[in-house]
Amino acid sequence: MSHLIARPVDGLSGRTHVPGDKSISHRALILSALTVGRSTVEGLLAAEDVLATAAALRALGARIEGPDAHGRWQIDGVGVGGLTSPAGALDMGNSGTGARLFLGLLATHAVRATLIGDASLSRRPMGRVLDPLAPTGARFEAGEGGRLPVTVVGSADPLPLETRLSVPSAQVKSALLLAALNTPGRSRVIEPVPTRDHSERMLAAAGAEISVTADPATGERVIDLIGQPELTPVDWAVPGDISSAAFPLVAGLLGAPGGAPVTVNGVGVNPLRTGLLDALDAMGARIERVDPRSRGGEPIADLVAYPGRLDAIEMDPALAPRLIDECPILFVAAACAHGTSRFTGLGELRVKESDRLGAMADALAANGVGVEVLDDGLVVEGAGGRPPGGATVATHLDHRIAMSALVLGGACAAPVVIDDAAAIATSFPGFVEVMTGLGAHFDAGRR
Ligand SMILES: O=C(O)C1=C[C@@H](OP(=O)(O)O)[C@@H](O)[C@H](O)C1
Numbered sequence: 001m002s003h004l005i006a007r008p009v010d011g012l013s014g015r016t017h018v019p020g021d022k023s024i025s026h027r028a029l030i031l032s033a034l035t036v037g038r039s040t041v042e043g044l045l046a047a048e049d050v051l052a053t054a055a056a057l058r059a060l061g062a063r064i065e066g067p068d069a070h071g072r073w074q075i076d077g078v079g080v081g082g083l084t085s086p087a088g089a090l091d092m093g094n095s096g097t098g099a100r101l102f103l104g105l106l107a108t109h110a111v112r113a114t115l116i117g118d119a120s121l122s123r124r125p126m127g128r129v130l131d132p133l134a135p136t137g138a139r140f141e142a143g144e145g146g147r148l149p150v151t152v153v154g155s156a157d158p159l160p161l162e163t164r165l166s167v168p169s170a171q172v173k174s175a176l177l178l179a180a181l182n183t184p185g186r187s188r189v190i191e192p193v194p195t196r197d198h199s200e201r202m203l204a205a206a207g208a209e210i211s212v213t214a215d216p217a218t219g220e221r222v223i224d225l226i227g228q229p230e231l232t233p234v235d236w237a238v239p240g241d242i243s244s245a246a247f248p249l250v251a252g253l254l255g256a257p258g259g260a261p262v263t264v265n266g267v268g269v270n271p272l273r274t275g276l277l278d279a280l281d282a283m284g285a286r287i288e289r290v291d292p293r294s295r296g297g298e299p300i301a302d303l304v305a306y307p308g309r310l311d312a313i314e315m316d317p318a319l320a321p322r323l324i325d326e327c328p329i330l331f332v333a334a335a336c337a338h339g340t341s342r343f344t345g346l347g348e349l350r351v352k353e354s355d356r357l358g359a360m361a362d363a364l365a366a367n368g369v370g371v372e373v374l375d376d377g378l379v380v381e382g383a384g385g386r387p388p389g390g391a392t393v394a395t396h397l398d399h400r401i402a403m404s405a406l407v408l409g410g411a412c413a414a415p416v417v418i419d420d421a422a423a424i425a426t427s428f429p430g431f432v433e434v435m436t437g438l439g440a441h442f443d444a445g446r447r
Pocket residue numbers: 022023024097168169170171172174195196324325348
């Protein structure tokens with residue numbers, strides 16, 4: 001395990017960019033593998049989670065090469081329904097998105113495949129996709145409690161789905177849409193609470209017959225997909241990941257008021273992903289969106305975070321699906337704010353790469369921040385400036401805990417150590433370089 005120390009700094013400033021969006025990168029590879037012909041991806045996130053998806057698709061018959069000298073990836077698809085049984089197990093590594101999306105994809109292919117993952121992924125619930133996928137006719141042999149390893153015996157003659165999501169999860173929604181893609185006829189997924197809509201946008205871009213409407217009676221999102229289309233190749237362009245940009249942006253906010261800002265160029269600002277910006281805005285943060293434009297069918301902008309006073313919030317729980325991955329770094333912002341913040345509606349954080357409520361409560365408490373853990377949230381007593389710091393944080397194979405703790409260290413009075421920096425490669429290779437380029441001080445020496 002490689003520990004890393006974040007030393008206190010006065011603030012960060014400068015201009016940077018972050019790697020491609022993880023959600024969009026997974027989907028670009030998967031949908032490309034289902035087209036007939038050659039697709040390309042520019043800006044693909046070449047991090048462990050996405051590379052696991054690429055490896056799994058290769059094992060199922062797609063050809064994927066990259067990056068070329070221009071950073072572009074090429075995928076030769078096998079067409080919807082064209083995947084074949086892999087020779088060995090598909091290792092999804094640390095990736096919940098990969099595991100759930102492949103369970104959907106494979107459910108309606110006449111293949112047999114076993115999905116495995118690391119210790120963190122092997123603890124995460126898969127029943128949330130296995131149960132709603134059962135009506136396709138697929139068979140699943142799962143580990144205890146519906147956990148990995150899971151062997152999928154895909155249905156050769158799948159039946160259409162009509163499902164109302166019981167968990168607000170883009171992974172579950174996307175698994176069902178991928179299953180519906182190779183199912184004859186019309187499938188319907190009803191989403192009571194909107195979640196990131198990259199799958200819907202990208203399926204439409206590849207020529208699938210998909211419609212998204214609001215149920216006139218309930219207002220719920222109704223997604224209809226006609227199965228077994230011939231998908232056309234796409235030249236995808238992936239925006240910067242707002243979930244990665246969150247770290248330099250919050251670090252930028254935590255500098256001395258009046259200091260220079262941190263700018264992150266070309267960040268995806270899909271409205272279903274920008275809950276962090278809304279929560280920080282409610283805390284009094286100044287984050288400007290400059291030069292709004294679009295990339296690959298998604299809105300993007302340069303985001304500029306100015307250091308200044310932050311005040312506590314009582315977060316609106318309805319924001320949860322729009323900022324779910326950004327909660328750990330939002331808790332760091334709250335730890336430095338003036339007053340006591342209250343976050344609820346975040347029970348989903350307990351089933352991410354780690355129990356993120358428990359892991360962040362431990363990380364903050366060890367570093368002198370007052371916290372109370374709720375069933376579905378946290379109460380954080382802001383230090384109104386620099387928390388004490390000085391402790392080691394257990395990262396539990398969780399990239400977002402690792403990066404949040406390093407940002408915390410920069411804003412504390414004494415250094416913060418993480419026990420293992422390796423998990424950062426899950427989603428944000430180059431994190432250390434991006435942050436040090438803005439003035440962060442990390443080292444692997446002694447405290
Ligand atoms: O669909 C996706 O790409 C993702 C959806 C979210 O998970 P849930 O759908 O389980 O909330 C998020 O936490 C994850 O990092 C990526």
